Amino acid sequence: MKHSIILLVLFIGIKLNAQTNEFLVKFKPIVKQQELKLNESFNLFYILKDSTQITKLKFYISAIQLYNDKELVYTEKNSYHLIDASDTNSYFINLKAFPNKAFNNIKFNLGIDSATNAKGALGGALDPTKGMYWAWHSGYINFKLEGISNLCNTRNNGFEFHLGGFSYPNNSLQTIKLDVSNNKAIIINVDVAKFLAEVGLGKTNMIMTPSKTAVELSKQAAGIFSIN
Amino acid sequence: MKKLFVISALIIIVLSFKTIDDLFVVPKNFPKPVYDFSNNPLSADKIALGKALFYDPILSKDNTISCSSCHLSYTAFTHTDHNVSHGIDNRIGVRNAPALMNLAWNKHFMWDGAVHQLDMQALAPISNHDEMDETIENVVSKLQQSNKYKQLFYKAFNDSNATGEHTLKSIAQFMVTLISANSKYDKVIRKETGYSFTENELKGYNLFKQNCASCHTEPLFTNNEFENNGLTTDKFLNDIGRAKISQNPNDSFKFKVPSLRNVELSYPYMHDGRFPNLQMVLFHYTEDIHQNPTLSKQLKKKIVLGEADKNNLIAFLKTLTDEEFLQNPKFQPERY
Known part of the structure; x- marks a missing residue:
């Protein structure tokens, strides 16, 4: 009896293992259809002949789920990822224990939810040494974009967007849902130039506090994610 | 089976309390x-x-x-x-x-x-x-x-x-x-043998409950809220307090209500340390409340205290001094 139970457990274990896999999701920051290169100038508006470059891009992706229409197919465990343009390895997310099931859309958060924000010190991607935690007003920075553009009338023409805030009324967390057409690896473009073009760098170029503006800009940031 | 479940649940509860118990005892x-x-x-x-x-x-x-x-x-x-x-x-x-x-x-x-x-x-x-x-x-x-x-x-x-x-x-x-949690106040409240308030301290305690306790609520001596306690604004610091964080104008000049435990030693007082002693704090609350749209509702009615009342109140506040806490060798630095 005892042996057969052990065998059964082993069998189920092997069976489960055979049905699961790893699945790759890539977040690919782009500028003008090309993969983003930090510290390299580009022209944001052809007509303005501006010179713009990005020096830093970091953002959190969390709570990744896959759906088949409305049916939940997969939820990633401990789903917190820091995408950092200075480390292109961070673009790749390996979803573990992935089921052999059809799906047609992906859902994830841009940023860190308020329950996680309330938990205190956390490690891994969420370690406060990652430069994505506000000390003067506790909370994670969800999306950080810095650079230089002659469109900005600021010190050294710099722009800095630190978007975050997890409590009412300035909760800036964004949920993004994208249709996926096939079952191969998913590549998600993050069109950084689109964000800068829509923001109006001449007027809006320094946002570093949880605020109404940060919420609006977070919505715009959510709009730059699309399936390749 | 049900019994087994209850017993194991109890064991888990006891065990989880024990780890906190050894190092963290709730008074x-x-x-x-x-x-x-x-x-x-x-x-x-x-x-x-x-x-x-x-x-x-x-x-x-x-x-x-x-x-x-x-x-x-x-x-x-x-x-x-x-x-x-x-x-x-x-x-x-x-x-x-x-x-x-x-x-x-x-x-x-x-x-x-x-x-x-x-x-x-x-x-x-x-x-x-x-x-x-x-x-x-x-x-x-x-x-x-x-x-x-x-x-x-x-x-x-x-x-x-x-x-x-x-x-x-x-x-x-x-x-x-x-x-x-081992001030004279705590020992009196817990009815530990040999501890009681003096006549002055008891009078002070009653005045405290009437005039101060709605914000400085026992037993922690704070209600954990933010209040505007009627201070004039320091023109140099121009500190708007809670509103800086909440960005809500209704929170202007509000600051966290501090605990009054060990208040005898924590001078000077207020968020900017403007009052060097308790007598000046009581003068502020009785005579010098600055009217302001966000003033705490508890302070809208004037607090009236005579000199004897103030002395009794201070006598009570001194019962919040916890010598065991202040001298606890566990809190001193180790020599490595």
Whole structure:
């Protein structure tokens, strides 16, 4: 009896293992259809002949789920990822224990939810040494974009967007849902130039506090994610 | 089967209490703590690491200022006789260093509630330009190079490599152990033998309950809220308090209600340390309330206290001094 139970457990274990896999999701920051290169100038508006470059891009992706229409197919465990343009390895997310099931859309958060924000010190991607935690007003920075553009009338023409805030009324967390057409690896473009073009760098170029503006800009940031 | 389940559930409950019990005893007259110990279970080695960090100037940019520079154990972990906090390079901050005690019961940290969870509190003074002016990234890299800390982190976390998470969690562990609950007031309230209020203290206690307790609520002597207590605005500091964080104009000039435990030693008083003694504090509350749209509703009606009343009230406040807390050798730095 005892042996057969052990065998059964082993069998189920092997069976489960055979049905699961790893699945790759890539977040690919782009500028003008090309993969983003930090510290390299580009022209944001052809007509303005501006010179713009990005020096830093970091953002959190969390709570990744896959759906088949409305049916939940997969939820990633401990789903917190820091995408950092200075480390292109961070673009790749390996979803573990992935089921052999059809799906047609992906859902994830841009940023860190308020329950996680309330938990205190956390490690891994969420370690406060990652430069994505506000000390003067506790909370994670969800999306950080810095650079230089002659469109900005600021010190050294710099722009800095630190978007975050997890409590009412300035909760800036964004949920993004994208249709996926096939079952191969998913590549998600993050069109950084689109964000800068829509923001109006001449007027809006320094946002570093949880605020109404940060919420609006977070919505715009959510709009730059699309399936390749 | 059901019985077995109940028994095992009971065992789990008893075991989980026991780990907190050894290192964190909730005083009889206190409510349940707010701090969630399940995310950061206490251990003697983690507390010891936290204490070492608390007393170490390695947390500051030029290795000159530690937490204990402004939070001295003998004065309830505040900087007695300093109105605002001091930092590296003789820099002067903008707010009064608060007493540190009973932090596991706090819902907010800092005068404006900028920090919502104790683990993350240490980041504020570490990175503040006028205090330690350091980054947590650099603190961790300094700790990773130190043989002393390699050993302490290994003992505490089974990993000699310091991380931001482990650094902050251990500082928080030391801070939650700073419990002050053995003042004369506590012993009287708990009806411990040999303790009773004097006539003056008792009169003071009754006045306290009538005039002060709605904000400075027992047993923690704070309601954990933000209030505008009718101070005129310091034209130099121009500190709007809670509104800076909430961005709500209704929160202008509101500050966190501080606990009054050990208030005898935590002078000077108020968020900017403007009053050097308790007599001036009572003069403010009775004679000098500045009318303002966000003034606390409790202060809209004038508080009337005669000189004898004030003396009795101060006699009561002095019963909140907890000598066992102030002299506790467990809170003193170790010699490594």
